[in-house]
Amino acid sequence: MNDICLITGDHPRHLYFAKSLAESGRIACWVIETREHFVPAPPANIDPHLRDLFDEHFAKRENTEMKFFGNTRISDVGIPYMQVTKESLNARQTAEFIAKHQSKLVISYGCHKLQPNFMAAVSATFWNTHGGLSPQYRGVATHFWPSYFLEPQMTGMTLHETTSQLDGGGILFQTAAPLVRGDTLHALAARNVEYYAMQLSEKLNALDVCNLPSPIKQKTYGKVFMAKDWRPEHLRLIYDVYGDSIVDLVLDSELRGREPELLSAFDE
Template sequence: MKILLLTGSHPRHLYLVNELVKTGFVTAHVMEKREEFVPQPPSSLEEVDRTNFIRHFKERDEAEHRHFKGNDKVSVSLPTLEVTMQQLNSEKTIEWVKNQHFDLAISYGVHKLGDDLLEALPENAWNTHGGLSPWYKGNTTLFWPFFLLKPNWAGMTIHRLSSRLDAGDIVHHSVPELAHGDGLHDVACKAVIQAAKDLAQIVTTIELENIRYTPQKGNGKLWIGTDWMPQHLRFVYNTYNNDIVDQFLDGKLKKIEPTLISAFSKGE
């Protein structure tokens, strides 16, 4: 098997690259240079929201470096095309991809792929989405399970790439094991780690022709960027002080389990 990766440039993205590199199957890499990881708070915020905003993104950055230490670069030399968001779907990128040799493409942490780039990818082309689809499609999808007091719904979806955002047939759901002391960002990082582990196992133990694709069903939601506001952080930090996982594990929150799809199940 030969794999083309299309990923972002943050440590979480390069962690997944480095874990898949260990399989020996990765032959090429398109890397999109992503935005700064610690944004500045909007000037219009009330003090409570400014404080929460700074705390939220500072703790995200700390968790990222704690969980993905040593993944600020790709661990081996690969044919690599570095692009900006504007260059991602350019003719140059499409031609470069067409000149690579691979039979599986996996994306993670890049902006939406255009139709022309999708057409340059093989039948087996997957996205690694930070969120459990169909319930959490779109943006900020590892935050909303905490806001809804369902931390066990914070996970990742490996699904077939499609022109519709996060709507492709599902290959696998990954969820991390929750532990006392986990904050929101710890769970998000652990979800990436579990997804990387699962992906490596999928590509090394299952032939592509035996991959089962499950159409997305159910009443999911496409969360858009404007759904999230800094004021939502009051609930996580001021009401719960980021101890939602502890409350859940201690039985203080209602436990509802998502119906997950596994690439490793035998099926019917």
């Protein structure tokens, strides 16, 4: 039965995610938000070496996501879709498109914040995919910060109920992909998206949308990273100090840290 709607961004990882979940046969429709340019321009007035690191970092992200996710096109996904902007994401027309397809569950990933009046108009359950392990890593750039804090094993994905609190809703499902020798920061991030999409697709195959699992309340507030927290200077540690080999250092036990404690309401 097609009874789930997706709302995603339009970056490579988002299109791959949508295609993977569509293969479950459960996706009724898809809302796609046009996001910012995938490869940003460096800030003005930074020193030449830092500018080079910035360009290298985002070029590597683009190349890695093409390697993992390919050149997935919207038409490849094969489900009814509607394209929106940040401004029209919460519009009445968007709610009407979802309602027309009789979706009982909406799963979002990579879009801007969904407003309460929009969700009320759709009359469905809303879950959000967050690229980070909540509550330890919430907010923005949460596949960057675990490696920056020298614990790449804490890179992961969280499915949680959509609430007004940023990435703070009750947890439905979490994954953390195994570390693979040779993985860079971007490869680790992409591998986690790939692993999560595969695991979630399997969960959806057996999901009864009329008897959804009860979310697990987050017991601690954790850390919420904001866009202003990240600066190009952070790249020096990743590339100049550790040569983008932090995963290997953990596998060689030269770096140690926390291990993820993954939650799943599906197994309760």
